[in-house]
Amino acid sequence: MKSSFREEKVSWNDEPQAVNEAVRQYLLDQMNCKIRSRDGYEGVYLTKKSSKTVQLFLSAIKGFYKSMIRLKNYAYANPLVGLEFSQNNSDQHGERKNRPRVHKEAGTELQTSFRKQTDSYFKIINEEWVPEIIGDWDLPYRIYKAGDSQIWKLRDEVITRFMFETGARISEILELTVGDYRQRTDLHEFAATNKGSYKRRIKFIRISPETLKLLIRYVNSERRQFAKTQTKFDSLPAQEPLFLSTRGTPYTYSAFYSNWTLITKKSGIRLNPHKARHWFVTSMLRGIYEQSNTTAQIEDKKKQLIEYMKWRDTETLKVYDHYHDEQKFRDLHAKLQANYMKREKEYLELVKVHSHNELTESCSLKLNNEEKQPWLNDFFEGMEM
Incomplete structure (x- = not known):
């Protein structure tokens, strides 16, 4: 300098x-x-x-x-x-x-x-924090496949599925105990900490039935190889951490990240574990729009998502909303382009059958009819502003 x-x-x-x-x-x-x-x-x-x-x-x-x-x-x-x-x-x-x-x-x-x-x-002065958007819908499956190809431990597979299915931070997942599972009445839920909650379980996270089966299998098999307590899932003390290192100690972020990096690098995927959280939010928002019939339903489901994520600032979701609006336009644009290509093929087929003069006369008639529609003229005038 x-x-x-x-x-x-x-x-x-x-x-x-x-x-x-x-x-x-x-x-x-x-x-x-x-x-x-x-x-x-x-x-x-x-x-x-x-x-x-x-x-x-x-x-x-x-x-x-x-x-x-x-x-x-x-x-x-x-x-x-x-x-x-x-x-x-x-x-x-x-x-x-x-x-x-x-x-x-x-x-x-x-x-x-x-x-x-x-x-x-x-x-x-004008720095703005923007959450990252992950729009690759197949991202989890690519990671799962990468892990299988590297013969990853069942423990790391379960943790990775937790990340994509719950939207929880990796630190919140690694802190889970057997008691966190028993605290919830739903079979697929866990009580969990939140950033800034000082270890208090103030929220819950949900997993799929398939991931629950994998978790129980891990606790009853692979985990027992390194645990001091050899009892199975149903009998483990409440304070026991779900995930253990090969030394029998609580599994740490640095240890997990080392294994995660090994899997993703060898598979040609560079991905920070925290991006699984962004993928979850983007996917959830997409599902909200696809499965809602009214604006009221959309807003109600958004509130549920905000409560589930335990966001202190509800404005966070607006960035993901903006992404969804852009994606809707991309989908619309793609459909229009497909129609253009279809119309082009139809036109070329017509050229083979009719003369050029006949087609020109037909197009002129269509344009004259469109000019009689006031709303269309107003729209074109607006485009010139």
């Missing part, structure tokens, strides 16, 4: 004002952002040309200077931290030290008043 401050080249260990100017120039020239100076900080506005890594870039620099200050290699205050914030909020601490909070639109965390502010000198 080559920048100048007061006609001199900026080095990483220069005073904060010089470093900030270098970062500012880079955001403008290399990352296509717009900058607006405010009292005590710089407002960063993302444009259509802005890099997707702006937040990562700023966080990396801030982290770098934190390390340099800790190692006593940088003699000034962190240039990426606003001086005014440091003075006014030095005694406030976050409830999740050294871990970033998710945007409020994600609907997963309660807001705290002081976290509405950030200590960053460069503040991204």
Whole structure:
């Protein structure tokens, strides 16, 4: 990053004002952002040309200077931290030290008043969190097939099916206990934690009858090879975790992710486990529209989905709604294109039978009839606006 401050080249260990100017120039020239100076900080506005890594870039620099200050290699205050914030909020601490909070639109965390502010000198003003849409309807089956080809453990197959069938986070699935199953009256449901619920079981998740059979088979066979308690599913203590590692300890995310990556990489599929949650929501919304007859039914089922997912912010679903609207147009467009191709073939067949003049006269009659329809003329006039 080559920048100048007061006609001199900026080095990483220069005073904060010089470093900030270098970062500012880079955001403008290399990352296509717009900058607006405010009292005590710089407002960063993302444009259509802005890099997707702006937040990562700023966080990396801030982290770098934190390390340099800790190692006593940088003699000034962190240039990426606003001086005014440091003075006014030095005694406030976050409830999740050294871990970033998710945007409020994600609907997963309660807001705290002081976290509405950030200590960053460069503040991204118009950043928007957008959930990812997964529209590949065959995605789960591709993963299942990949797992079978790699001869995966029954444990990992059951967990993967849980992910796609329930929409639960992988951490929520791995925390399930035998008691979570017994707590529900429905045979295919489990009580589960939710992000920010502090281990309290405040929601439930549902699986298919086939996955329940696989789970019981896993607990009664593969799991018993590593468990200290050799009793079967119906007799296991309530506090027993459903999924165990080969050492007989609770199965962790890092262990699962290692096996997951091995399966997906060898099969040519690069997929983060969390995307199964997005696939679930997209598929559920599609089903809601396909199986509802009225707008009232659609809205009622959407409310049920929001409650099931335990979203704190109901606006989250609107992004998936937008995707469904686009998909409906794609389906309409595809049908129209199919009709165009069919009509083209019919026309070519007619050409073989009738003369060109006869066809031209027939088309003119049709156009003249259409011109007599006022609504069509109004529609074409609207297109010109």
